Amino acid sequence: MSPGFVELFYLTATALFIFSLHWMNRPETARRGVVAGAAAMLLGILATWAQPFVVNHGWMLLAVVAGIAVGYPLSRVALTAAPQRTALSHAFGGLAAALVGTGKYYLWLAEGPEELTTFRMTAIIAEVILGCITFTGSLFAAGKLQELKWVPQRAVTYPLQNVSNIALLIIAVAIGTWLVVNPAGPAAGWLFPAIIVIALLFGVLLIVPIGGADMPTVIAILNSYAGLAAVAMGFVLENNLLITAGALDGSSGLILSIIMCRAMNRSYLNVLFGAFGSTPQTAPEGAERGEYKADTPESAAQIMAQARNIVIIPGYGMAVAQAQHRLRELYDHLKRRGVSVRFAIHPVAGRMPGHMNVLLAEADVPYSDLVEMEDVNRDMPQCDVALVVGANDVVNPAANQDESSPIYGMPIIEASQARTVFAIKRSKNPGFAGIDNALYFDEKTWMLFGDAKQVVGELIKELAEESRIH
């Protein structure tokens, strides 16, 4: 294929990528976006592959087949595992960027150091550092999300953590700068691998202090790093398609992390260096902390049957218990009785942006009944029953009232405004952030202890029996 045609294909692919993201803004057109994106990708691959200097067809076909063999099963995972899969694919993205950057460095080094201009070296260093951080950081995040045994789930902290992490990053940047100035100097032989090792280590250390509740933000941040690594690769290879597609990914990650940070009332730096879960647990003030009032599914079902307006607030506990299908049955039962049922979705509920929406969509809940936090809070005082399913911090009134609370200032779903609150909770332990939730001790709150799936199942049974009696 002649260079002109390659550029034409790249141009078309760029336009298609932009359209595909544009179509993503509404569920009606979103699937068209996937087709456009895949078409753009195919154009990019074809145009690149069909150039005359590409000769290793067998070797590349092998890699492609292996990629398909691994990629297809990854696309069939249960949607509760969507966060892990996303983190894993960020890791693959980072790996690809780091490898291409490394390859290009050694190619140019062999051709002659004059090829390694300041611009190229800066781009290569940026690409390799970003790629390596994304690779190990995302792998580690995926391990945490998958709850692998050898990966600590909770935030791990140690003294001088931030100082040593930042020092490590400064060392990497210093070596990087030195390499930019002397790309082929005598020490380059070991300094370039040193940068790779430091960046790989930094990726792990960056994720170690991150607790489960911060995962949505961190995944979004890693998303934008993966995009920026692709941009850097575009600068290295002087390829505008890579720059554009990488910038689209980078800005998407940026916007998502801003939304996540805002939904937690925290700054970017605070998420990365704040070590949320490590906040020393303030001794529970015995006076404020009342007793849990446990209720049976039977009486809960009776109250729900009388209600006219019910809001269900799902959280990560719903995903863990795989309770979304049962919730859909409950939703059907109540709807049939003429009750208005809606799901209130907090932006950071779950382990990645939009996690709850996807799970409920999987269970066939129509998206017109999934409402955002701001919209539902307005109606909360008119709501008869708020049913909290495995959510904790996102309904914790301490965010509004308790200035000493680590989540103070975080916007929450005002479940406590509803007339009656039922909270389904697995155990009496505090949530992931390790913070007590005053909502559970509120006088209008009744706890339903047990596995979310099982408790919702019992609610359904009681509702069904009751409708038989009447």
Add this chain to the structure above:
Amino acid sequence: MNQRRYLPRWAITALAVAIGVTGITLAMQSEPAAVAEATSASDAPDSVDYWPMVIVFLLSTFIGLGVIRRVSRLLHTPLMSMTNAISAIAVVGAILIAGPDYPPMIRLLGGIALFASVTNIVSGFLITDRMLKMFKRDKSS
């Protein structure tokens, strides 16, 4: 729906600093050497004009911010797997390293990169489509 500003001040500052640093680096670099050697070494890599790439980066970031802030919160998970698949355009770079007649080590690096990118392309687009298929409007309406 949501009328709040999507870009907080620190993000704008960070973008401005990034653009500024890139610009100044480029400006300093292209100053004396390129002019002096322009006649002597026509194929010197320094003669490549990097400015257009930076402009492309700047503009596509703004397009990305504009397009993505309109994506409904409902679709943030599919959006993420979608942009993930899109950033697997790194496959182009992988082909450029794995394809030509380079030393075996380089081709190996390229091959692994190609494998990683293809994995992302296949799983990213397929799972996005699978998720989007599930989003349904209320059947009664």
